[in-house]
Amino acid sequence: MPDAWSQYSKKVMEHFKNPRNVGEMENPDGVGHVGNPVCGDIMELYIKVNDGIIVEAKFKTFGCGAAIATSSIVTEMVKGKRIEEALKISNKAVVEALDGLPPVKMHCSVLAEEALKSAIEDYLNTSPLPP
Amino acid sequence: MRRIYLDHAATTPTRPEVVKSMLPYFADSFGNPSSIHSQGQEAKGAVEEARTKVAELIGARSEEIVFTSGGTEADNFALKGVAYANEHKGNHIITTSIEHHAVMEVCKFLGRRGFTITYLPVDKYGLVNPDDVRKAITDKTILISIIHANNEVGTIEPISEIGKIAKEAEVYFHTDAVQTVGHIPVNVDKLKADLLSISAHKLYGPKGAGALYIRKGTKLVSLIHGGEQEKRRRAGTENVPGIVGLGKAVELAGQEIGKEAERLAYLRDKLIEGFGEKIDHIRLNGHPTRRLPNNVNVSVDFVEGESMLLNLDLEGICASTGSACSSASLEPSHVLLALGLPPEQAHGSLRFTMGRENTEADVERVLEVLPGIVARLRAMSPLLKTQK
Numbered sequence: 001m002p003d004a005w006s007q008y009s010k011k012v013m014e015h016f017k018n019p020r021n022v023g024e025m026e027n028p029d030g031v032g033h034v035g036n037p038v039c040g041d042i043m044e045l046y047i048k049v050n051d052g053i054i055v056e057a058k059f060k061t062f063g064c065g066a067a068i069a070t071s072s073i074v075t076e077m078v079k080g081k082r083i084e085e086a087l088k089i090s091n092k093a094v095v096e097a098l099d100g101l102p103p104v105k106m107h108c109s110v111l112a113e114e115a116l117k118s119a120i121e122d123y124l125n126t127s128p129l130p131p
Numbered sequence: 132m133r134r135i136y137l138d139h140a141a142t143t144p145t146r147p148e149v150v151k152s153m154l155p156y157f158a159d160s161f162g163n164p165s166s167i168h169s170q171g172q173e174a175k176g177a178v179e180e181a182r183t184k185v186a187e188l189i190g191a192r193s194e195e196i197v198f199t200s201g202g203t204e205a206d207n208f209a210l211k212g213v214a215y216a217n218e219h220k221g222n223h224i225i226t227t228s229i230e231h232h233a234v235m236e237v238c239k240f241l242g243r244r245g246f247t248i249t250y251l252p253v254d255k256y257g258l259v260n261p262d263d264v265r266k267a268i269t270d271k272t273i274l275i276s277i278i279h280a281n282n283e284v285g286t287i288e289p290i291s292e293i294g295k296i297a298k299e300a301e302v303y304f305h306t307d308a309v310q311t312v313g314h315i316p317v318n319v320d321k322l323k324a325d326l327l328s329i330s331a332h333k334l335y336g337p338k339g340a341g342a343l344y345i346r347k348g349t350k351l352v353s354l355i356h357g358g359e360q361e362k363r364r365r366a367g368t369e370n371v372p373g374i375v376g377l378g379k380a381v382e383l384a385g386q387e388i389g390k391e392a393e394r395l396a397y398l399r400d401k402l403i404e405g406f407g408e409k410i411d412h413i414r415l416n417g418h419p420t421r422r423l424p425n426n427v428n429v430s431v432d433f434v435e436g437e438s439m440l441l442n443l444d445l446e447g448i449c450a451s452t453g454s455a456c457s458s459a460s461l462e463p464s465h466v467l468l469a470l471g472l473p474p475e476q477a478h479g480s481l482r483f484t485m486g487r488e489n490t491e492a493d494v495e496r497v498l499e500v501l502p503g504i505v506a507r508l509r510a511m512s513p514l515l516k517t518q519k
Contacts, residue, residue: 006441016441022511037475037514040435040454040463044513060513062475064437064454068511 008065009099015069020076025058030123032115041067041108045115047078049123054078054086059115066105070112073097078116087120089113132447135493139333139425139486140282140310141451145376146335146487152379153337156372164369165360174371181378188381189308189327190318191344197364198374201341202309202330204354206233206276208343208365209305209326212351213274214241217303221271225249225302227259228469229286230278233328234307235465238276247271255471256418257286264293268300279308279317279327283453283466283482284417285426287315294323303349309333309341310423313384315392325349329381331373335487336380340373391487396424398485398494403427405498410505416467416480425485428453430467430476433515434508439481442504448497453480475514 006013025046032045041063048056057075061068074094078086091109095101101109136144156177162170164178179193186193199205214224226238228250242248249267253259259277268275275297280287290306297304305326311317312327313334319327326349331340345351345364357366399422406413412432431439436452443450453464454477462468463477472480483497509515 006444013441016438017445019511033513037473037478040474040478042513060511062433062512062514063435065441067435068438 007102008069009101011097011099012066012069012101015072015098016065019059019068019072021056021058021072022060023058024060025056028058028119029127030119030121032117032119032122034114034118035063035111037062039107040064041111043067043071043111043115045071045075045119047119047123049083049127052083054081054083057119063108063111064105066101066108067111069098070094070101070108071115074112074116083120083123086116089116134447134449135489135496136449137483137485137489137493137497138449138451140285140423140482140484142332142338143335143486144488145332145337146380146383148383149336149376149379153372153376156375160371164371165358174369177375177378178369178371181374184378184382184385185329185342188317188385189312189329189344190320192347194362195319195345195347197343197345197361198369198377199341199343199365200339200370202231202307202328202333203233203341205328205330205341205343206231206305206307207237208354209328209345209351210234210237210241210274210276211354213303213305213326213349214246216350216352217273218246221269221273222246223249223269223271223273225251225264225267225272225275225277227251227253227277227288229253229257229259229281229283229466230276231282231307231309234276234278251277253286253469256421257281257284257416257466257470258418258421259288259293261289261292261296265296265300268296268302272300272302274303274305276305276307279306279311279322280315280423281417281466282310283464284428284470285310285423285484286418287311287421287423290322290324297325298323313381313388314423314425316388319344319346326351329377331377331380334380334384337373337376340370340377342377392424395485395489398489398491399424399427401491402483402485402494402497403429405494406501409498409502413505414476416470416472423484427483427485428480430472430480431505432476432479433512434505435478436480438508439479439501439504442508443481443497443500446500446504448500451482451484453482454478
């Protein structure tokens with residue numbers, strides 16, 4: 001039973017094994033690109049926004065199990081959220097949603113938060129503000 | 132699920148024969164080797180027998196073997212011991228950029244305490260150039276420490292050539308042979324080593340036991356002070372069961388060494404070849420031929436090592452990676468970087484190290500499983516898109 005001996009929570013492993021919303025998005029309203037090859041994690045987050053609400057989110061990630069799991073869960077967390085609510089999603093909330101991360105993997109949750117913020121910023125910079 | 136263990140460079144299972152040889156020394160022959168009575172002398176006899184076996188395997192004399200708690204202590208003993216016993220002669224130490232942490236961190240420690248350390252580069256295969264060693268020697272050089280075979284990429288260094296250079300320059304020469312003793316022939320005279328580190332658990336012996344070979348006449352100070360054990364070179368009541376286990380493990384290794392190395396090399400080459408056929412954008416790290424018979428280290432482009440490792444583990448396959456993600460530092464393996472790999476390739480490394488229990492079926496299973504894992508992770512990778 002490898003799961004039982006994993007450094008990761010069941011929730012992390014579940015998202016790692018079955019990541020949600022993987023892939024690129026055609027004509028996204030916002031794209032976040034964070035991380036670099038030196039640190040070993042690269043995340044790309046795409047969002048589609050309708051009437052100030054994030055209706056779709058997708059990701060592509062190069063990174064460890066935690067990086068994949070945080071990317072996956074953050075795409076779930078933002079769906080259906082208003083932009084201003086989504087901006088409030090912190091790395092702490094990502095960690096909590098995954099039932100915790102090992103201390104050395106905390107930076108992955110920070111990266112997920114940054115990817116989301118960067119995607120929203122991209123949307124706000126390129127799209128006209130909703131009325 | 133059947134577990135396939137392919138991480139023998141990390142540790143090996145203790146062989147049943149070894150466990151059996153150790154058992155009497157926990158409760159029946161539990162004596163302290165320093166005790167005069169028969170209970171103690173029985174244990175002392177067992178320790179000395181093990182010493183002879185270790186000495187025989189590496190072509191040394193019994194009195195040149197000092198038992199330690201393992202490879203790390205042996206490395207610490209060799210480096211700090213020589214450094215502090217010879218600082219009146221000089222303060223310069225030569226090593227490489229691909230040493231195990233047990234040597235590298237000791238060098239950094241000594242470097243912060245007045246010693247000057249030269250970290251020699253390696254070529255793209257991980258080989259040290261003996262000429263670089265020769266050129267690095269100054270009149271202040273007191274020690275050269277170079278790993279016999281690298282634990283990550285498996286490259287076997289030209290140790291006897293370097294040993295010859297050290298001898299000519301009258302500089303002490305240490306080699307960390309933790310990955311080679313019991314796996315490929317090791318002879319201290321052929322290697323011209325003055326000090327050589329051994330670990331039991333890398334050769335199917337128990338954890339917590341090892342040895343340092345110290346050529347007669349080598350001046351070094353002790354690391355651990357206390358009682359008169361090990362001729363005052365290493366204090367502390369001997370780990371009798373561990374030492375007996377080390378003795379049994381080297382005895383068995385000595386009997387099987389050539390044949391087993393040949394068998395493993397076949398499996399190794401089959402795995403390397405299979406990877407090349409089944410996965411594109413994959414490359415072998417380390418030397419194509421001058422490598423440990425059981426080591427396969429590859430970099431898989433566009434994917435990260437830990438995520439491959441986790442997926443392999445879910446399939447029951449235990450391997451290892453040089454990716455930063457498995458460490459707290461976030462830096463990828465210093466060895467892979469020293470070979471000149473760009474960080475993303477170092478992050479995408481996987482190491483498979485085979486051992487006694489592995490068969491051709493295990494290799495076939497890895498070849499069956501890994502391509503799918505790589506494809507799945509590549510579909511998720513933002514790196515692939517930019518490369519297309």
